[in-house]
Each structure stands twice: as structure tokens, then as C-alpha cells.
Amino acid sequence: MLAKAIQVGTALVSLPITVRYLGAERYGLWLIISSVSTILNFMDFGMGNGLLNAVAKAHGSDNHEESARSIASAFFMLSGVAMLLLAAGVMIYPWVPWPRVFNVHSALAMKESGPAVAVFFTLSVLSMPLTVVQRVQAGYQQGYVSSAWQAGGSLLSLFGLLAAVSMQASLPWLVAAFTGGPLLSCVLNFVSYFRHEHASLRPRWSRVDRDKALALGSAGAMFFAIQLITAANTPTDSIIIGQILGPRSVAEYGVVMKLVGMGYMLSSMFFAALWPAYGEAYSRGDYAFIKRTLQRVSLLSVGLSAAVAVAMLAFGQQIIRWYVGANLVPALAVIAGIGMLAVCNALGDALGSFTMAVYRLKEFLIITTIWTLGSLPVKFWLAHRRQLAGFVWGSALSYGFLFALPLLHYTVRLLRNLKVDRVVGKGENSPLVNATEGA
Numbered sequence: 001m002l003a004k005a006i007q008v009g010t011a012l013v014s015l016p017i018t019v020r021y022l023g024a025e026r027y028g029l030w031l032i033i034s035s036v037s038t039i040l041n042f043m044d045f046g047m048g049n050g051l052l053n054a055v056a057k058a059h060g061s062d063n064h065e066e067s068a069r070s071i072a073s074a075f076f077m078l079s080g081v082a083m084l085l086l087a088a089g090v091m092i093y094p095w096v097p098w099p100r101v102f103n104v105h106s107a108l109a110m111k112e113s114g115p116a117v118a119v120f121f122t123l124s125v126l127s128m129p130l131t132v133v134q135r136v137q138a139g140y141q142q143g144y145v146s147s148a149w150q151a152g153g154s155l156l157s158l159f160g161l162l163a164a165v166s167m168q169a170s171l172p173w174l175v176a177a178f179t180g181g182p183l184l185s186c187v188l189n190f191v192s193y194f195r196h197e198h199a200s201l202r203p204r205w206s207r208v209d210r211d212k213a214l215a216l217g218s219a220g221a222m223f224f225a226i227q228l229i230t231a232a233n234t235p236t237d238s239i240i241i242g243q244i245l246g247p248r249s250v251a252e253y254g255v256v257m258k259l260v261g262m263g264y265m266l267s268s269m270f271f272a273a274l275w276p277a278y279g280e281a282y283s284r285g286d287y288a289f290i291k292r293t294l295q296r297v298s299l300l301s302v303g304l305s306a307a308v309a310v311a312m313l314a315f316g317q318q319i320i321r322w323y324v325g326a327n328l329v330p331a332l333a334v335i336a337g338i339g340m341l342a343v344c345n346a347l348g349d350a351l352g353s354f355t356m357a358v359y360r361l362k363e364f365l366i367i368t369t370i371w372t373l374g375s376l377p378v379k380f381w382l383a384h385r386r387q388l389a390g391f392v393w394g395s396a397l398s399y400g401f402l403f404a405l406p407l408l409h410y411t412v413r414l415l416r417n418l419k420v421d422r423v424v425g426k427g428e429n430s431p432l433v434n435a436t437e438g439a
Helices: 002-044 047-060 064-095 098-102 107-126 129-139 143-166 171-197 210-231 234-244 247-260 262-284 287-324 332-357 361-416 431-437
Strands: none
Touching (some): 002 064, 002 107, 002 287, 047 064, 047 129, 098 107, 107 171, 129 143, 143 171, 234 247, 247 262, 247 332, 262 287, 332 361
């Protein structure tokens, strides 16, 4: 909770600083570039989630060597992926008309768009293999350690941002300062964890195991499909708004999203921690824990998000006017739509962490695909017809009716039938065996 409070606090402090320093168009450019980070997180081809489950399973059976082989296999596979992405970026970069991609018009924004993308992409890709340590800590249910390091990265980002602004640096330097903090924090976490605390788990080439690599790839295939479908929807919102309505609308959208999303951010800290806990409880047959915890976390998450949304609807315009200036104050319809979207997101993510922890990946993928295919045309159409308010209400309604409610209906059915399910990891037809061998 302390780490999440620090992350929220640094985001709130950095937002008015960057808006006032960069202006609406360049700040919108920054938000569009930052939205790509979510897509880059999916470029591990699901191996991160596969590693989390593999480590949790090995830990539950006290098989230390199996865990070490899985970690080494994942680290070197992700290192290869990172090198391929960097090589592809070097080849593609000169041929992309970056100002046209981001729909910017001022001379300064046009000049800075390409270099800012290059800096952000390079630092994000370099961090991919290092994030193995976060998955390992999550698998051992030590997510609080990762959270502490990530909080330190948030503070480093804030200090870097303040230094860059004080030196009147360009947007690429601001991107480097802001993105470099989490990267440095991840490096320090990696070194500390594998050099001192868990040296026996340190990734070594000699521990790379072909069978483990294939198992990680197989288990990750379904996760990657889910991530890929999801990446075609929510992470592209800033890009869609930028293309249809311009970077200024992206800035309005981003400011409200950050403020309304505070309640969701505070509750979402439970989701990652409970993922391996749900899996362990499912394997032990402790269904009472699952039902009690899932109900409490869902109600807490939705309640916090709804409370912040109502407060923003009542006082949001005044807060934004005082916070970042009158030129980025949105209509009440925009604030209300984003508030509804935050509430739906809170419910959907709370249920999703449980569904994927117990290997109901096929069902989750079907629901996600229907939501993505149904929401994109709705958002495009309403953005053209009703501007920014139409876009956010299209996002909220499509997410609620095509994702959150169907997932809720499926989860209720699943909870009723838990006692007749076979235990994960036991039996030839168990979900774990099917997930790791089916691909």
C-alpha cells in the first residue's frame, strides 16, 4: 500500500509539471508514446505469466531445481526477444513519418516526436529480460518486494523529471529521465535478488532447459493471445483519439484518466498479489478462501473506483482547472464516461486475475475477443459523431456489456462448480497439463 501510494503521489506531482512545461500538444504526444509501453509489455509472448505459474508450481512442490531451470530459460529467451526487437527498431525507425503518425503540427513537436520514440522504445526493450525478477518474486508471493523497488523507480523518475525541467531539456531527454528511473530500479532489484538473497536461482546459461523452454512457450501461447487481443483495444485509445481528435484531446483524456483512476490504482495492487494465491488455493482445494477473497476484493475495487468517480463528477472541473490550467478542462460528459469506465475496469480486472490463475484461459480469450471486436467500431463511430465524450462513453459501455458483465456471469458459474473441478496439476486432464502441453 505504501508503494502504491508513492506511485500515485509521484504521478500526481509530475502531471501538472509536465503539462505546464510541455503544453497541450507535446504533452499529448508524450501520452501517446507512453501508451505504447503497455503493448511492449506484451512482447514477451506470454512467457512472463508462464514463468510466474511455473515458479509458483515449483515452489509449491519444493522443487528448487525446476524453478531455477524455468528462470534461466525465461531470462535467455527474453534476452533474445529483446535483441530482435532492437534490431527491428533500428531498421524501421528511419522509414516511419513520426509527425504524421502522431498527428502533431508544431515545429518543435514534429522535431521531437521521432527521437522521443527512439529513447522510449530502447529503454523499454532493455528492461524486458530484467523483469524476470518481478515474475519470480510474484511466483514466490513476494510481490511486496517488487512493489518497493517499483516505488523507488517512481521516485527516481520524479527526480529525473524535475532535473530535466530545471535544465529546460527537450522532450526526448524528459522521456529518458522519466523512463530511466524504473529501468535503473529494475536493474538494482535484479542484482540484489539474484546475487545476494537467492543466488542459487541466478539465471545461468548452463541451466537453460529445452523442455522447460518449450513448456514456458506453450503455457505462454494462450497468455500471449489474450495479451495481443487486449493490446488491440485499451492501449490504443490514446492513438485513436490522437488520430481522430488530435493531441489536445489526448491530453484532456489523459488528465482525467489519471485522476479518476486513483481509486482503481489503489485497489489493483491486490490483483497481482492474489494471482498466485488463487492458484495455490485452487490446487489445495481451498474454495472457501477463493470465494470469500474474490468477493471482498471485487467489492472493494468497485467501491473505491466508484467513490473517486463520483467525487470527480462533482468537483473534477474545478480540480483540473486549478491543477493543470483552464485550457484542459473537459466536459462533464467526458468525466462521467471515464468514471464509468474505471468502475467497469475495476470489476473486470478483479475477476480476470482469478480466471487466469485457475487456467480458464480459453474462456477468458473468447470474452476478450468479443469485447475487442465489438468495441473498436463503437469507439471509432462515436468519436466521429460525438467527439471525446462519445469516445469515452463508447469505451465504457462496450467494456461493461461485452467484457465485465459476461466475465461476471462466467465467474459466478465457475464458483458454483468449483467442488467438482479436478485439482490443478493433478491428473492427466488437469487444466495445468492442458495449458502447458496443449499448444
